[in-house]
Amino acid sequence: MFELPKTICEITGAQTCQLGDVIQSLWSGYGVIQRVKLDLPNRSTAIVKHIDLTESRKNRRGWSGDVSHQRKVRSYEIEKTFYDSYSQKCTGLGNRNVVGGRDHEFACRVPQILAALEKPGSSGWLIVLEDLDEAGFDLRSSSPQRSDDSNLRSCLRWLANFHATFMGCKPTGLWDVGTYWHLATRQEEWQGMEDGQLKRLSSAIDERLNAAQFQTLVHGDAKLANFCFGSTNSNCNDGPDVAAVDFQYIGGGCGMKDVAYLVSSCLDGSESETQQNVLLDFYFDQLEKSLAVKQPEIDFPSLESEWRELYAFAWADFCRFLAGWSPGHWKLNKYNDQVTRNVLNQLAGDKIQRRGDGFTAE
Numbered sequence: 423m424f425e426l427p428k429t430i431c432e433i434t435g436a437q438t439c440q441l442g443d444v445i446q447s448l449w450s451g452y453g454v455i456q457r458v459k460l461d462l463p464n465r466s467t468a469i470v471k472h473i474d475l476t477e478s479r480k481n482r483r484g485w486s487g488d489v490s491h492q493r494k495v496r497s498y499e500i501e502k503t504f505y506d507s508y509s510q511k512c513t514g515l516g517n518r519n520v521v522g523g524r525d526h527e528f529a530c531r532v533p534q535i536l537a538a539l540e541k542p543g544s545s546g547w548l549i550v551l552e553d554l555d556e557a558g559f560d561l562r563s564s565s566p567q568r569s570d571d572s573n574l575r576s577c578l579r580w581l582a583n584f585h586a587t588f589m590g591c592k593p594t595g596l597w598d599v600g601t602y603w604h605l606a607t608r609q610e611e612w613q614g615m616e617d618g619q620l621k622r623l624s625s626a627i628d629e630r631l632n633a634a635q636f637q638t639l640v641h642g643d644a645k646l647a648n649f650c651f652g653s654t655n656s657n658c659n660d661g662p663d664v665a666a667v668d669f670q671y672i673g674g675g676c677g678m679k680d681v682a683y684l685v686s687s688c689l690d691g692s693e694s695e696t697q698q699n700v701l702l703d704f705y706f707d708q709l710e711k712s713l714a715v716k717q718p719e720i721d722f723p724s725l726e727s728e729w730r731e732l733y734a735f736a737w738a739d740f741c742r743f744l745a746g747w748s749p750g751h752w753k754l755n756k757y758n759d760q761v762t763r764n765v766l767n768q769l770a771g772d773k774i775q776r777r778g779d780g781f782t783a784e
């Protein structure tokens with residue numbers, strides 16, 4: 423019989439483990455995220471993400487053929503792979519001499535993984551993580567639409583450092599193409615879209631993003647709620663220290679997808695429009711500094727010009743998902759409608775041009 427506290431002791435080496443508050447139930451009865459008390463050196467708590475597929479089976483009919491179920495199961499498997507095999511790269515360069523000792527200025531903080539376990543018979547996973555609250559990241563941005571500017575900057579800096587860390591990295595064991603709204607994994611929503619140019623050109627938008635010369639790993643669900651903030655600012659940067667969680671949709675891609683989606687999670691249409699250039703300048707400035715330390719061989723001017731152009735495509739790609747999943751969603755606004763229209767006009771123009779060159783695009 424699977425006993426949670428006992429299993430947690432076995433895999434972490436703790437002598438005692440007491441279950442604490444449930445932080446959140448996982449989607450559709452897939453388990454819980456819970457704080458636990460344990461007695462490890464330098465640690466008195468941890469966070470357990472307990473995915474229990476037997477519970478989800480009870481709650482769902484026809485679960486095994488269900489696309490969203492399969493996507494969810496894969497997403498937990500991928501989150502575990504990220505923590506097991508990639509997360510160690512996020513903590514900085516491990517080299518105190520870099521740039522005058524400001525090693526963690528370029529880190530993209532994530533919780534340390536303490537232990538993980540695949541439960542017998544593929545019935546779920548147990549991921550035991552460092553408690554970010556205990557590590558000083560105990561603040562959350564509770565009113566997403568009224569986020570203060572400095573939190574957004576911290577998240578942009580985190581994204582720039584994360585994208586720099588994984589620039590050119592193959593997403594082995596992760597989603598080939600990251601984000602929870604990626605077209606190939608959202609065919610049901612695509613079918614549900616009203617017929618029109620956005621539906622017809624969905625693949626062209628996706629292909630354009632996938633064809634980017636500069637690819638990195640994208641977080642894939644980088645909304646404000648998936649960041650944990652500290653009350654400190656250890657590098658005297660713009661904005662507080664920050665760490666990110668929730669790596670279920672990490673995979674390959676152009677970093678602009680994370681940036682557009684982050685902005686959509688905290689700014690309304692008119693703010694997204696007026697702040698667009700300032701925010702992109704801030705992101706690219708940090709990306710350049712971070713790459714100069716982590717991957718100086720990258721041709722940054724080419725990267726920046728390619729990705730700036732793809733920012734609009736990233737918005738259009740996300741709007742395509744919203745239009746199929748939840749038409750009339752509050753995130754669809756005049757700003758991103760205009761951005762999407764421009765992208766569609768550009769793609770339609772490219773097709774006419776290509777036909778003129780002797781290619782048949784459709």
Ligand SMILES: Nc1ncnc2c1ncn2[C@@H]1O[C@H](COP(=O)(O)OP(=O)(O)O)[C@@H](O)[C@H]1O
Binds near residue numbers: 445555668669
């Ligand atoms: N290691 C952690 N330390 C502290 N808080 C955490 C940790 N992991 C998750 N949380 C909190 O729990 C919330 C839900 O976790 P998350 O992994 O995003 O689950 P879900 O997939 O259900 O969104 C997060 O938004 C964060 O506030």
Ligand SMILES: [Mg+2]
Binds near residue numbers: 647
């Ligand atoms: Mg989350």
